[in-house]
Amino acid sequence: MEDSNNTVNQNYDSDRDEIDIKSFFKIFKRGKNLIFGIVLSSTLVTGLYSFITKPKWSGSFNIVVKKNSQDSSGINPLENYGIFNEIINNDENETQRLILKSPSVLMPVFNFVKNYYEYKNINIDKLSFKEWVDDNLIIDFENNSSVLKVEYINEDKKLIKEALELISSKYKAYSKRDTEKQITKTIKYLKKQTKLMKEKSLNSMKAFNEFSINNGLGSIDGFVGLGPSVSLGGDPSGRELMNKLGNPGAEKYTENLRANKIFQADTISNSKAGMRYEAQFEMLMDYEAQFVDLSSKLKPNSNTLKELKSNIENLRDSLKRPNEILLEYRRLKLEASRNEGILQELESSLQVLELNKIKAPDPWEMISVPTIDSNPIFPKKERLIIGSLIISLIIGYLIAFIKEKSTGKIFELSEYKFLIKYKYLDTIYRNNIKVNTNIIDNLIDINDNVALVELSDNFLGNQIPKKQELFKEEREFCFVNLKDIETLSKFKKIILITEGGIIAKANIHLIEKYLIPYEKTILGWFYLD
Structure with a gap:
């Protein structure tokens, strides 16, 4: 029994480390424009300073x-x-x-x-x-x-x-x-x-x-x-x-x-x-x-x-x-x-x-x-420029991280899993329609009438999300927002969909309250990557 628990704990720690590393690179990827802007500016200023300053x-x-x-x-x-x-x-x-x-x-x-x-x-x-x-x-x-x-x-x-x-x-x-x-x-x-x-x-x-x-x-x-x-x-x-x-x-x-x-x-x-x-x-x-x-x-x-x-x-x-x-x-x-x-x-x-x-x-x-x-x-020009590059990368990343946290929005799948009470179905991808179609075919019949509810701040603003090519053309889904929420009763199945950085933590629980009357028809939720 103890060996089993140790194995579980080791797997958990390993997954957690992997998630932390992935999160680090995802933050870097999302804030790359800000980070590279800071790095470029800092390196240019440092390089200019090293050339014009008196040795x-x-x-x-x-x-x-x-x-x-x-x-x-x-x-x-x-x-x-x-x-x-x-x-x-x-x-x-x-x-x-x-x-x-x-x-x-x-x-x-x-x-x-x-x-x-x-x-x-x-x-x-x-x-x-x-x-x-x-x-x-x-x-x-x-x-x-x-x-x-x-x-x-x-x-x-x-x-x-x-x-x-x-x-x-x-x-x-x-x-x-x-x-x-x-x-x-x-x-x-x-x-x-x-x-x-x-x-x-x-x-x-x-x-x-x-x-x-x-x-x-x-x-x-x-x-x-x-x-x-x-x-x-x-x-x-x-x-x-x-x-x-x-x-x-x-x-x-x-x-x-x-x-x-x-x-x-x-x-x-x-x-x-x-x-x-x-x-x-x-x-x-x-x-x-x-x-x-x-x-x-x-x-x-x-x-x-x-x-x-x-x-x-x-x-x-x-x-x-x-x-x-x-x-x-x-x-x-x-x-x-x-x-x-x-x-x-x-x-x-x-x-x-x-x-x-x-x-x-x-x-x-x-x-x-x-x-x-x-x-x-x-000045030691090479040392100054390399040092400026490293320091500005660290500062740029910290600014991007703080900026993300200050918005109160959710960016990581692991955090969504912790906050959303419905079943996590799978991750679907923007540029892989074939994989997405295979995933949804295992969940619903091709003739099922399905509604998609996007968990985002736009849902509460009655804004219909932009049409995205996520599944094959023979699959038709209807996006429903707060304005037309009563129409959900016409659908046999409801699937929630969300992605990183489009909804604040507080709004998730608010949307869930609006969806209480339709809980029996909600299959779960997809994470769009």
Whole structure:
């Protein structure tokens, strides 16, 4: 049972789809004059417009934007994680794109364009910077890369070329300006740090030498050197420090450098600082050796051992003070060495930066020169005409459909079947008399007296329909309208006939009411196609 119902439903859906498609083409056929009129008019207007309108051209160039933005520490903690790195790059691209579209970069180009328009006697009273950028410029990165495409659209090829060249030069100047500003800022910072470190290094050196002289730890003239020079390690040219200081985290980096770097210095054993106390140390060692030797030969309470033990303790007490002096000597020397090393690195980095400032910094790399496309971007004549054709066909069909519906008349056989209460007999055809005659011969006898009632708005207006050749000549039918409706009682059989678009829905039910007295003799109705 379920399979049977499914089959019925499928057949119904299939018939319905077929009816919908046929209805679509029938509406198109009935409204073809209106539709073709709209299509022809629209296509002609579009074609004329595409030929008389002034074409717009496009020119462009590409540059590689070098990113140098970093966080305050100079290190991006998320740069090793793909998704975060992609987000950061997208944000940087969007920031750069907005900067390059801003008045601070493009205002000179805008002023040049206004002057050009004034020279050409073009009214620019309502032209604003934002409107100019939105209407003429397309600035965007290619596929989330660092390649920036700058496209300029205008009707004047000469203006496009000159504007693009000016934009290119302004972008180069912007990249140089940004780099130079960063270098100048870093040089200023390094000079300040160098001045402070010179004073600090000088003070530490003075303190070290004064301590050495006061305690007799220097050479004959009392001056003590620091020994081998100390660097920060691994970067004698200062380039690494210069790179680190060239960002907003420079100060933090320098503090970390001062706090955490391990500086190399010669040890206390390699200096002559301890020579002053060498005799006392040797005497202590001699007493200790004698004590060990005699302690195995003499009794513990021997006067000799007591005297040696007393001498050893006295010497040890006297050497406590020199040990403290030597530790302080080592501390002061290490501090002076560290300060001198930092000063050398700062001076080296400053020299590198000042040399780089003298040389012109590399601008963003141009990977294409400004060029103008060989074909205009607007109007695209073929595309416009084809698009107009398609759109006008759709609009024309919709107008024809709405026009049909607005009349309230019936155009489809399926709708007639739903509205007419009498039996549907068959469909007959205007240009096929033979088929029509065969159809009616199966319904009535050739000698039957038959009346035809046309279901149309003309029936109510007492208008007799035009005579149509629908059946063979030996078949005679009488058309009856409302005026002669009483004559229907004389006929043995009555057949109704209708066609699309000749009667409104409301009038069908009205005519049926007039036909109530003759229902028994009404066989059904034909649809004329």
